[in-house]
Amino acid sequence: MPAPTHHTSFTGWLGAHAVPLTHLDPEAPLDDLEPLRELIGSARVVAIGENSHFITEFSLLRQRILRFLAERCGFTVLAFEYGFSEGFSLDAWARGEGHDDELAAHLAAAIPIGMDEPLRWIRRHNATTGVPVRFAGIDIPAAGGSLLPALAPVADYLRRIDPETLPMIQKALRIAGSFAGASAAAAAPAWTRLAAAEQDALSATLMRLLLRFRAVAPLYVSRGDQRSYDVALRRLEAACHADYGFRAMAGLYDGSGLTADTSARDVYMAGSVLWHLKHFEPGTRIVLAAHNAHIQKTPVFFDGRLTGLPMGQYLHNALGDAYTALALTSITGHTADMRPDENARFGFAIDTTALQPPEPGSVEAAFADAGLGLCVADLRRARTEASGGTGPDRIRIQSAYVHTPVLDAFDAILTTPASTVAGDLENT
Numbered sequence: 001m002p003a004p005t006h007h008t009s010f011t012g013w014l015g016a017h018a019v020p021l022t023h024l025d026p027e028a029p030l031d032d033l034e035p036l037r038e039l040i041g042s043a044r045v046v047a048i049g050e051n052s053h054f055i056t057e058f059s060l061l062r063q064r065i066l067r068f069l070a071e072r073c074g075f076t077v078l079a080f081e082y083g084f085s086e087g088f089s090l091d092a093w094a095r096g097e098g099h100d101d102e103l104a105a106h107l108a109a110a111i112p113i114g115m116d117e118p119l120r121w122i123r124r125h126n127a128t129t130g131v132p133v134r135f136a137g138i139d140i141p142a143a144g145g146s147l148l149p150a151l152a153p154v155a156d157y158l159r160r161i162d163p164e165t166l167p168m169i170q171k172a173l174r175i176a177g178s179f180a181g182a183s184a185a186a187a188a189p190a191w192t193r194l195a196a197a198e199q200d201a202l203s204a205t206l207m208r209l210l211l212r213f214r215a216v217a218p219l220y221v222s223r224g225d226q227r228s229y230d231v232a233l234r235r236l237e238a239a240c241h242a243d244y245g246f247r248a249m250a251g252l253y254d255g256s257g258l259t260a261d262t263s264a265r266d267v268y269m270a271g272s273v274l275w276h277l278k279h280f281e282p283g284t285r286i287v288l289a290a291h292n293a294h295i296q297k298t299p300v301f302f303d304g305r306l307t308g309l310p311m312g313q314y315l316h317n318a319l320g321d322a323y324t325a326l327a328l329t330s331i332t333g334h335t336a337d338m339r340p341d342e343n344a345r346f347g348f349a350i351d352t353t354a355l356q357p358p359e360p361g362s363v364e365a366a367f368a369d370a371g372l373g374l375c376v377a378d379l380r381r382a383r384t385e386a387s388g389g390t391g392p393d394r395i396r397i398q399s400a401y402v403h404t405p406v407l408d409a410f411d412a413i414l415t416t417p418a419s420t421v422a423g424d425l426e427n428t
Helices: 005-017 035-040 056-073 087-094 100-106 116-126 148-161 163-177 184-192 196-215 217-223 226-254 263-279 311-322 363-369 379-385
Strands: 045-048 077-083 134-139 286-289 300-302 305-308 323-340 348-354 375-378 394-397 400-403 412-419
Touching: 005 363, 005 375, 005 379, 035 056, 035 323, 035 375, 045 056, 045 311, 056 116, 056 286, 056 323, 056 412, 077 087, 077 116, 077 263, 087 100, 087 116, 087 134, 100 116, 134 263, 148 163, 148 217, 148 226, 163 196, 184 226, 196 217, 196 226, 217 226, 226 263, 263 286, 263 311, 300 400, 311 323, 323 363, 323 394, 363 394, 363 412, 375 379, 379 412
Parallel strands: 045 286, 045 323, 077 134, 077 286, 323 412
Antiparallel strands: 300 305, 323 348, 375 412, 394 400
């Protein structure tokens, strides 16, 4: 099938305006990334995506961009697609608490999506600078695999602040513990095997606790402090969103789901980013690392069906031009397809899949046809300078494609000539 006309015009624009990059080495000089300075302007949140987790080149490029934004542009927080509740202990480690070799224990239960090296860089950076870089989690607990990382500290909080509610939180902990897994892929099937009465009891208990938190907020704050209340409330909200997610996923797979019902996770992540902006120092600027499908500013469609409203759409609505989305993709190589497997550690197996030639109409095909390698393209310029303001209508997600108006979905695209699946995933 021939490529559409708009693809050709966009390809010509890319060939003239994409800026080559010279390094993937995270320790290399940063001068080649200077074009990003004008691109991000005064943005308060710069999201760095990837079209697949577990890709070596994307991790390296993301580390370089983090260094550039922290060392040259004044960004002081790295927010990651990682549990809000679990993020506090990692922030403490990054600020110098504990021993250098304790990071592996902190991340032992986490899906290995490339957090370890950025955290090690932050810890080294913070040891020699007067302006530390902080770490912030934004996601529901255990990537949706377990409510316990959020509910256990809420129980500790209530034990001090409102012991009358302990029977409720203990009931929620008991039910949540009966199907807990290492990710949503592991926990969702176990949740579907719960009796409906248990599923409903968990949802009702969580909602009652949430409404009580909000209804008696002045009482809770008077018995403790505002910061502790804010953190506990956000943790409880995480558990509620994760619980909702189990129902949404079940509906998606059995065909009974509501339109865009899986958006519950993304709206929570967006809210967490805004929460951190509010609770860190005034003027804080955040580097946000997550999948392309989470950071894009346009709705997510699969097979013509609206499946989700991504975090990036909520952040763009809230922050406008103060939110910048940088997508990462590749032209050739291999990707990491995730296949459901209840016997695997995280509920999925990783299949190393050779990438086929880019589909006509994709942003990857435009980069390939323009003969480009490692480079960055400012898509905001392309919106007005490419013929008709049009552009690619799809972008890779693992070995498939998300159909979306790419020029509207992202503010820039960074591409690598090839992608390689990380070689340390044997136990995943």
